[in-house]
Amino acid sequence: MTHELDPLLRPNSVAVVGASARADSMGEWSLTNLKRGGFAGNIYPVNPGYDELQSLRCYKNLSDLPEVPELVLFAVSDPRIEQALDEAIALAVPAAVLMSSLHIDDDHEPLLKDRVRQKIHAAGMLVCGANGMGFYNIRDSVWACGFDSRMHAAPGNASLISHSGSGMCGIIDCEERLRLNFAVSTGNELSVSMDQYLDFVLELPETKVVGLFVETARNPQGFRAALEKAVQKRIPIVALKVGRTRKSAELTVSHSGALAGDDATYDALFERYGVHRVQDMDDFATALILFAELNPLGPGGLVTLHDSGGERQLMVDLADAAGVPLTELGADTVAAIEEVLDPELPAVNPLDAWSRGGETAASQMTNCLTLMMQDDGAALGAIAIDRAPDGFIYPSHIDRMRHASELSGKSVALVASRQGTGCDPLVVATTHNGFPVVDGVSTFLSGVRGLMNYRDFLRRPVMKTTVADDDAIASWSKRLQDSPLLDEAQSLSLLRDFGIAAVRSQVTDIESELTALAQDLGYPLVLKTAKSGVAHKTEQKGVVLDIQNEQQLIDSYEEIIYRLGPRVILAKMAPAGVEMFLGARTDPQFGPVVMFGFGGVLAEVIADVVFALPPFDAAYVRRRLNELKLHALLDGVRGSQACNTDAFCIMAEKFSVMVDALRDDLSEIDVNPVIVGNKECLAVDALIVGRNKGENSEH
Numbered sequence: 257m258t259h260e261l262d263p264l265l266r267p268n269s270v271a272v273v274g275a276s277a278r279a280d281s282m283g284e285w286s287l288t289n290l291k292r293g294g295f296a297g298n299i300y301p302v303n304p305g306y307d308e309l310q311s312l313r314c315y316k317n318l319s320d321l322p323e324v325p326e327l328v329l330f331a332v333s334d335p336r337i338e339q340a341l342d343e344a345i346a347l348a349v350p351a352a353v354l355m356s357s358l359h360i361d362d363d364h365e366p367l368l369k370d371r372v373r374q375k376i377h378a379a380g381m382l383v384c385g386a387n388g389m390g391f392y393n394i395r396d397s398v399w400a401c402g403f404d405s406r407m408h409a410a411p412g413n414a415s416l417i418s419h420s421g422s423g424m425c426g427i428i429d430c431e432e433r434l435r436l437n438f439a440v441s442t443g444n445e446l447s448v449s450m451d452q453y454l455d456f457v458l459e460l461p462e463t464k465v466v467g468l469f470v471e472t473a474r475n476p477q478g479f480r481a482a483l484e485k486a487v488q489k490r491i492p493i494v495a496l497k498v499g500r501t502r503k504s505a506e507l508t509v510s511h512s513g514a515l516a517g518d519d520a521t522y523d524a525l526f527e528r529y530g531v532h533r534v535q536d537m538d539d540f541a542t543a544l545i546l547f548a549e550l551n552p553l554g555p556g557g558l559v560t561l562h563d564s565g566g567e568r569q570l571m572v573d574l575a576d577a578a579g580v581p582l583t584e585l586g587a588d589t590v591a592a593i594e595e596v597l598d599p600e601l602p603a604v605n606p607l608d609a610w611s612r613g614g615e616t617a618a619s620q621m622t623n624c625l626t627l628m629m630q631d632d633g634a635a636l637g638a639i640a641i642d643r644a645p646d647g648f649i650y651p652s653h654i655d656r657m658r659h660a661s662e663l664s665g666k667s668v669a670l671v672a673s674r675q676g677t678g679c680d681p682l683v684v685a686t687t688h689n690g691f692p693v694v695d696g697v698s699t700f701l702s703g704v705r706g707l708m709n710y711r712d713f714l715r716r717p718v719m720k721t722t723v724a725d726d727d728a729i730a731s732w733s734k735r736l737q738d739s740p741l742l743d744e745a746q747s748l749s750l751l752r753d754f755g756i757a758a759v760r761s762q763v764t765d766i767e768s769e770l771t772a773l774a775q776d777l778g779y780p781l782v783l784k785t786a787k788s789g790v791a792h793k794t795e796q797k798g799v800v801l802d803i804q805n806e807q808q809l810i811d812s813y814e815e816i817i818y819r820l821g822p823r824v825i826l827a828k829m830a831p832a833g834v835e836m837f838l839g840a841r842t843d844p845q846f847g848p849v850v851m852f853g854f855g856g857v858l859a860e861v862i863a864d865v866v867f868a869l870p871p872f873d874a875a876y877v878r879r880r881l882n883e884l885k886l887h888a889l890l891d892g893v894r895g896s897q898a899c900n901t902d903a904f905c906i907m908a909e910k911f912s913v914m915v916d917a918l919r920d921d922l923s924e925i926d927v928n929p930v931i932v933g934n935k936e937c938l939a940v941d942a943l944i945v946g947r948n949k950g951e952n953s954e955h
Contacts, residue, residue: 259456259459260452261453263382264384267297268326269299269323270398271299271325271327271328272328272329275301283332283402285403287301293392293398295397300312301313302314304316304317319347328344329352335360345379352376352382352383354383355389355390355401357386376446384440384443384448386443388421389402389403393438394412394436395412395438405425405428411437413435414434414465415438415465415466416439416544417457417466420471421443424439427537427544430678431541432684433687434541437457437460449473449474449479450470450473451479454483454485454486455485464548465544466491467495468496469540480529483525483528494543496540497526524868530710539699539703542696542702543703543706545687546692547703549688550692553636553711556635557583557634557636558575558580558634558635558704559583559605560640561609561625562607562608562640563609563642567641568607574697574701585603585628590604593607625660629660629663629668635666635711636666636669636707637657637664638669638700639657640697640700642672647675649683654686657691668691669692672693673697716879720873723913725754736921736922736947741944741945741946742944745763750942750944751939754917756914757936757938758940759782759830760777761827762826763824763825765823779804779805782829782940783800783824784798784824785799785821785823785824787821790820796820800815832933833933835855835928836853836932837853837855837930838925838927839924839928840870842923849868849870850867850915851868852866852880852908853884872908875905878902881901881905900937901932904937907930922944925942
């Protein structure tokens with residue numbers, strides 16, 4: 257098994273420039289970690305101030321070594337790093353670890369970091385960092401880190417790739433339940449980026465789950481390719497993405513642009529590739545433990561066993577908030593539980609199986625858990641209970657989990673209602689034996705939701721999308737390049753050319769033409785201003801709805817031209833229905849992002865929207881509509897007829913295909929509203945903004 261990162265992550269020899277005997281220095285820890293990790297190759301300390309360090313001969317400089325090392329760890333200060341790097345490059349050292357920040361006082365242009373970047377790129381050197389904490393290739397015994405850490409046993413079954421050094425150490429140093437085969441703090445990624453590390457760990461045979469602490473994707477194309485590789489290998493990814501509240505730097509003119517900030521792109525990206533996104537470090541660690549130690553889930557929901565009625569009720573509330581389905585036990589299961597349960601306790605899931613206590617309590621709880629997990633609707637079981645005194649766990653719970661798992665063939669976990677310790681040897685051993693012991697019900701439920709979402713993701717059918725018309729692509733690509741901002745009539749015309757149903761409309765600035773146009777379209781009508789530069793007509797009071805006759809039309813026209821000029825759009829009034837919208841925005845990293853949800857003039861206020869990477873098919877749209885808070889409106893409420901949701905799903909598919917086909921020419925699209933009636937689905941208004949010449953994006 258070979259990989260392009262082998263010289264960096266699996267070297268045959270390592271030199272530590274700046275190796276030191278000074279306690280707790282980077283130079284001391286870099287050398288110590290290589291030995292603690294069991295590195296089997298040659299280790300060369302380099303420091304002119306020593307003859308020997310940790311029973312190893314110490315060399316004055318790299319050129320004195322008996323061989324050119326594959327990897328150099330730089331444990332020197334920033335003012336000395338450039339000269340040391342130059343020496344390594346002159347010797348054609350293939351790989352290095354830079355842990356320093358690359359900042360010096362009174363620097364000059366180009367700055368140190370830029371000079372270092374240019375040099376390593378010119379040399380083709382593989383570099384971890386800078387401004388990171390190195391890496392731990394635990395399964396291959398290469399601990400290339402200049403900081404203290406706990407011991408790590410090989411080979412492990414989880415990998416951790418973190419832009420944050422503390423994000424790495426905060427997990428690997430404080431969580432013995434998580435068994436790692438590889439962890440890296442990627443830092444500034446001057447040479448090697450997150451996607452390359454991800455590609456590496458996906459090739460490791462032990463990798464069962466990968467955790468990503470993400471600040472940004474510095475190689476968007478590579479990042480998408482690595483996520484796709486994870487899907488193909490059926491290895492789940494758990495991601496903690498920071499920067500959620502950062503606003504896009506782009507100025508937007510459409511509702512879509514306002515709704516889709518930078519973070520929405522990552523939501524769409526993670527959803528597309530089945531990545532489980534978590535909110536904090538507790539969720540991160542727990543999800544990694546559950547994915548690493550539990551078997552893949554079968555169909556069904558969660559069953560939980562308690563020894564408290566109050567905590568059982570709390571589980572109901574928290575599971576609902578987390579979106580985790582609790583199994584409704586079948587009649588046979590209920591009857592079997594009633595045979596062994598104290599009669600005053602209800603035989604329902606979640607189940608409180610402790611009432612009278614006594615000699616039979618232990619067997620009663622074991623039997624109840626086993627029966628629940630044997631139910632056809634159970635995918636996963638959990639004992640949700642308080643820890644024993646001093647934060648430990650009762651051995652009886654372990655026996656209970658093992659018995660229930662053996663008889664049901666399903667996974668089970670132990671979750672503390674509040675908190676405990678992850679360092680108790682029994683907790684650690686139990687977790688590593690496939691029965692995770694975790695802390696905090698909400699954190700546990702977040703992980704369970706990830707397990708269930710990934711199970712469902714793997715069962716999705718392969719998407720089959722329509723193909724855009726080549727003539728339409730060529731024609732509108734040229735028009736968008738010539739005139740980046742399309743008016744409503746042009747925008748609706750573009751939609752029609754890609755098979756998207758839109759209301760009939762006509763543009764005029766001659767009052768005498770209105771009557772003939774109205775007769776051709778047929779009443780009732782909508783009159784809108786077509787004044788150049790008016791993006792949101794409603795806000796300018798430039799829309800008159802439900803015009804029933806000629807006199808209303810003339811009166812409305814005169815009122816609009818008085819304020820907004822003579823150029824107007826006359827359109828057929830769409831039938832009644834639910835107002836939805838379709839939109840798209842070009843992300844500077846990943847290209848176009850499509851959004852759809854409930855629309856109208858309050859689209860930004862409602863903000864009931866999902867984000868997706870194009871293209872996608874109608875079945876995908878149908879599934880994601882269920883994520884919208886107001887999705888029940890499409891089924892008909894208070895006596896209204898159900899909408900033709902299938903028509904909207906088909907329209908959204910065609911829209912996504914169009915956006916993908918014109919990705920190099922589009923900046924923003926806003927189709928709002930889309931009227932979804934009980935029979936048809938029509939785009940009523942549209943605003944399309946093309947890419948400005950010279951505008952760039954990576955996709």
